[in-house]
Amino acid sequence: MSMKIDLGRVYGPSEDVVVREIEGEIVIVPLVSGIGDLEDELFTLNETGRAIWSRIDGRRPLAAVVRELAGEYNAPDGIIQEDVVGLLQELLDRRMIVDRG
Amino acid sequence: MTGPGKPYVRKVPSGRDGMWASAGPPLARLDIELTERCNNDCVHCSVNLPAGDAAARAREWPAASWKGLLGEAAELGCLVVRLTGGEPLVREDFEEIYLHARRLGMRVMLFTNATLVTERLARLFRDVPPLEAVEVSVYGMAAETYEAVTRAPGSFAAFRRGLGLLGDQGVPFVVKGAVLPSTRREMDELEAWSARITGSPARPSSAMLFDLRSRRDGAKNPLIAGLRIGGDEFVRIARRHGEAAVDEWRDFCARSGGPRGDRLFTCLASGGSASVDPYGRLQYCLGLRHPDTVTDLAAGSLREAVTGFLPRVRAMRSTNPAYLERCGRCFLKGLCEQCPAKSWAEYGTLDTPVEYFCGVAHAQAIAAGLLEPGEKAWAVVDGKERVERVERRRGS
Known part of the structure; x- marks a missing residue:
């Protein structure tokens, strides 16, 4: 059963992937096996994903990330929260981020 | 948030088409x-x-x-x-x-x-x-x-x-x-x-x-x-x-653009x-060891070599009359393996027509109906018209 994203917890990039920024794209490269469905896949983030990813630093709880994005984009917390939890759940399910407590 | 929402993560399988919004990095x-x-x-x-x-x-x-x-x-x-x-x-x-x-x-x-x-x-x-x-x-x-x-x-x-x-x-x-x-x-x-x-x-x-x-x-x-x-x-x-391979040869010729002219590096147009x-x-490729196309990385950075040296190599032009007369006018560019690396290995130059690869390309073109036996590809005045005519005939 997959773990669920908790806004009170801190998340950071996993050591099982290498995250690179190339030509404005965030490229997530699996380092170990079992990250992708196939063994030759890389991953990129869409525009929403890039905005969120830049704040997933493994130091602050997710709720603080939501508040910061809501302020920056002048959008309701609920809308932002949906995107943040959506992305992080996808990344957690793929072992691209880890729960840092 | 201004983004398009789900899916946030996009898989990019081997091949990587469409990965970059820009022209891509200087060194892919x-x-x-x-x-x-x-x-x-x-x-x-x-x-x-x-x-x-x-x-x-x-x-x-x-x-x-x-x-x-x-x-x-x-x-x-x-x-x-x-x-x-x-x-x-x-x-x-x-x-x-x-x-x-x-x-x-x-x-x-x-x-x-x-x-x-x-x-x-x-x-x-x-x-x-x-x-x-x-x-x-x-x-x-x-x-x-x-x-x-x-x-x-x-x-x-x-x-x-x-x-x-x-x-x-x-x-x-x-x-x-x-x-x-x-x-x-x-x-x-x-x-x-x-x-x-x-x-x-x-x-x-x-x-x-x-x-x-x-x-x-x-x-x-x-x-x-x-x-x-x-x-x-x-x-x-x-x-x-x-006949799939032969059909593919015709497609290569149709898609490969016009003859080389005096260009040497037609395979490296995009860097x-x-x-x-x-x-x-x-060097540009591992077979190309002509001294004019090789730079020692001990003398400079990879960035300088990729963004300065290689574009200068890519801009090199032929002045060899035999190359200009034959390869420069040949419409079989998409089939022929002629390139500076092959010329270097065979003759020690960058732009001598390689008879072996020329002969193979002509055999392919004859099989594909693009040339008659004995005909020379560089003597065909309008290669594009030749390819289109053969494809029309096959279509009908």
């Missing part, structure tokens, strides 16, 4: 020839030196230099590095270099004969996958035929053992053949075996048009030249599975790749 792919040494002594090889060649080994860049270069390549956006040779696994520091590339976030294409694959290495590829199928050269389906090519006793058993280790660990690999006198009768067997062991119906590619020695150390060239098949034989082999030899010299 780096080919590294880790060594010219090889534990096989293949009759057709254009590179190999003996595995124990101490002089070559002493000149090779150490792992620390390769790691520094890989770091520079990563800063230039390089996502794919090809490790080749020679046989790259003869280097005792292969694992260190491989892991460094992967930890920098690069996919690794490995070209190997698989004879030196160990259980430890196969497990490493399982745990830290290269993200590209390992490409294994196969020189025969039995010890007798295989070792007639490799001239290394015991190499067939070593190759089968290495391939078995990759298979046991679930490491994806593809096999590639070579059409040589000893292997020509084994092509069907190779294809059936490849489908069985890789689980893919895709037919393995087979090298047929062998290059001469790119170092121009010519003692072996008569042997290599003697192994080459002619154009008619090339066409016959290509037609083994029907984005570079090669480095075992001694730290950068």
Whole structure:
């Protein structure tokens, strides 16, 4: 059963992937096996994903990330929260981020 | 938030089409020839030196230099590095270099004969996958035929053992053949075996048009030249599975644009790749060792070489009347293997028409209905019209 994203917890990039920024794209490269469905896949983030990813630093709880994005984009917390939890759940399910407590 | 919402994460499989919104990074792919040494002594090889060649080994860049270069390549956006040779696994520091590339976030294409694959290495590829199928050269389906090519006793058993280790660990690999006198009768067997062991119906590619020695150390060239098949034989082999290959040749000609004119580097129009030899010299491709097209990385950075030196090479033009008269006006550009690297290996120049490849391309064009026997492609005034006319006739 997959773990669920908790806004009170801190998340950071996993050591099982290498995250690179190339030509404005965030490229997530699996380092170990079992990250992708196939063994030759890389991953990129869409525009929403890039905005969120830049704040997933493994130091602050997710709720603080939501508040910061809501302020920056002048959008309701609920809308932002949906995107943040959506992305992080996808990344957690793929072992691209880890729960840092 | 201004983004489009789900899906937030996009998978980019091998091939990478459409990955970049821009033209792509300055260096998308780096080919590294880790060594010219090889534990096989293949009759057709254009590179190999003996595995124990101490002089070559002493000149090779150490792992620390390769790691520094890989770091520079990563800063230039390089996502794919090809490790080749020679046989790259003869280097005792292969694992260190491989892991460094992967930890920098690069996919690794490995070209190997698989004879030196160990259980430890196969497990490493399982745990830290290269993200590209390992490409294994196969020189025969039995010890007798295989070792007639490799001239290394015991190499067939070593190759089968290495391939078995990759298979046991679930490491994806593809096999590639070579059409040589000893292997020509084994092509069907190779294809059936490849489908069985890789689980893919895709037919393995087979090298047929062998290059001469790119170092121009010519003692072996008569042997290599003697192994080459002619154009008619090339066409016959290509037609083994029907006319798809011949149809593809016509498509190449239709899509390849106009003749070269005085341009030399038609295969490198978009840039984005570079090669480095075992001694730290950068060149466009591994076969192109003409001194005017090689720069020593000890004298400057990879960035300078990629953004300054290589564009100057790419801009080089031919002044050779024979090239301008023939290659410069030829509409078979999409078929012919003529390029500065082939010209260099054959004649020591960048722009001499290579008679062997010219002959093969003409045989292909005759098979595709684009030329009459005896006709010269460069004498066709309007190649585009010729291709369109043939395609119209076929369509009707």
